[in-house]
Amino acid sequence: MKSLRLCLYLLTFLVIPLSLNGAKVHHLKWEKGLDFESYLERYGVPETLIDTLDREDMELISEIIDNRYYYEMIATNGVLLQSLIPIGEEMQFHLFMTSKGYKLEIIPIAYKNDTYITQLSVKNSPNFDIIKTVKNRKLANEFLRVLKDSVNFESVQKGDKLAIVYDQKMRLGQPIGMPDIKVAMMEICGSKHYVFKHTDQRYYDEEGKELIKRYMRKPLNHIRITSHFTHRRYHPIQKRWKAHLGTDFGARSGTPIFAVAKGKVIFSGWKGGYGKVIKIQHDDGYVSLYAHQSRLKVKKGEFVSKGDVIGFVGSTGRSTGPHLHFGIYKNGRAIDPMRVVKFKTEGLWGSEKRAFIKRKKIYKSIISKIIEENRPSYIWNRMDESCVNPKMKSYYKNLGW
Ligand SMILES: [Zn+2]
Structure with a gap:
């Protein structure tokens, strides 16, 4: 399975370079405590390459995670041809050799991101049933988290219903990263409790009242x-x-x-x-x-x-x-x-509140409908696959590889 995944990954990213005579691709874990500068030094890549990045990108070199897998392609003579090093869940450093020396850029990691709808009747517990039905432990955790201030999960009984609308990133058929819950609904003894995520990325109840009560304070007194x-x-x-x-x-x-x-x-x-x-x-x-x-x-x-x-x-x-x-x-x-940091007064007002009410109505009718029809989990909105087209392709092509 692992080798199959590796192949698929390589097909996505390294189609042209794979045909390189003798070059080997390595799938390695980032050594604990290894800094990016030392990594460059190891392959004789000048450290000044980092200076070609802009200020925000430079910060990302501190976001390389220990023990995360990365890819390296090494020529038979030991020269580094390219590396793909993940930063966070969505982006990666792409270090590659050109006729004018090494280049460094930031590119997305390929994944699909679709919106899903899940609804079920509780048989055991919300946590257990979500994991069993959707096979996504993080979704179960997030569901409990976003509803924890508005629902007493101890009072949930067999036959109570729940529904979730969420975005999930998928790579090679597996969920990656945290699911992004847009709406969560837990019905207990016939009464429905909703939370909605607004465009400001915060969760609100039906009336537009904010749900997270404990905030962090500002790290500076004056915020600019x-x-x-x-x-x-x-x-x-x-x-x-x-x-x-x-x-x-x-x-x-x-x-x-x-x-x-x-x-x-x-x-x-x-x-x-x-x-x-x-x-x-x-x-x-x-x-x-x-x-x-x-x-x-x-x-x-x-x-x-x-x-x-x-x-x-x-x-x-x-x-x-x-x-x-x-x-x-x-x-x-x-x-x-x-x-999570308190910067503004709580709650929604004016046009923002009106936009919230509008979205809330749409989501509520969708959820009522799927519960009525008793439809199982399905993809509600299929978004485009994010595709990656490293400049490498044309580079290697120009060299006749
Ligand atoms: Zn910054």
Whole structure:
């Protein structure tokens, strides 16, 4: 199975290069603690290559995950021809050799992303039945999480119904990453409890009241966003893919940085593109990250309270000016910090509320219909497969390979 998957993967990415005489493709795990600079050095790739990236991309070199699989193609003489190194769930570094030396770019990892609808009658428990029916443990976890503040799961009985509308990324027939729940409904003794995800990525009840009550505080007193979070986007002017796994705040050097919630410091020190950085482990699988600091004030292993000063804004690492790169991870996955940090007043108002009500009505009628028809899980909306066409193809073609 593993070799089949590998073949499929290679067919997707490396069709042309595979015909290279004698070159070997390796499927390897990223060594724990290996930094990207050392990796380049290993193959004699000049470290200055990193300087060809822009500021946001440079930060991504600190997002390479230990023990994640990556691909390397090595020529018979030991020269590195290309590597595909994942960053987060959606993007990867593509390092490749050209006649003008090595090039480095960021490209998406190929996957399909479809919208699914699932509905079922509880036989055992919502958790057990979702896993059994859909074979997606993360979906079961997310379902319980988004409804935990509005439903008492202990009162669920056999025959109660549930429904979920969600987006799921799939690669080679397997779900990858977290499912993105748009609507979750749990009916208990005939009364339906809904949560809806709005375009601001937050969850609301039917009345447009926000559901997550516990927020993290702001990491700085005065917030000026200079760069937003994005898993991946295509930059139409630069004509290339980009990702930014955190939010950047502009601030003067020396501005105090606060812990956004109580927790334990799990990293305090230097990390590649992030420079002087602190990571704090919080409850419920959340980790916060504060990068490019001028001075760190807490050490690994220390416990901090919400609002404690943990360090000061700086420009260390790969940074062009003083700012705070602030990241939030949920179970190891980078999420948009704006989703969990309190920046604005709660609730929806005006045109935003009207848009919410409109979407809510559509979703509710879809869910009523599938429950009425008792349809099993199915794909509701099939989106286009994200396709990757590395410039490698034309490059190797030009060389007659
Ligand atoms: Zn940043």
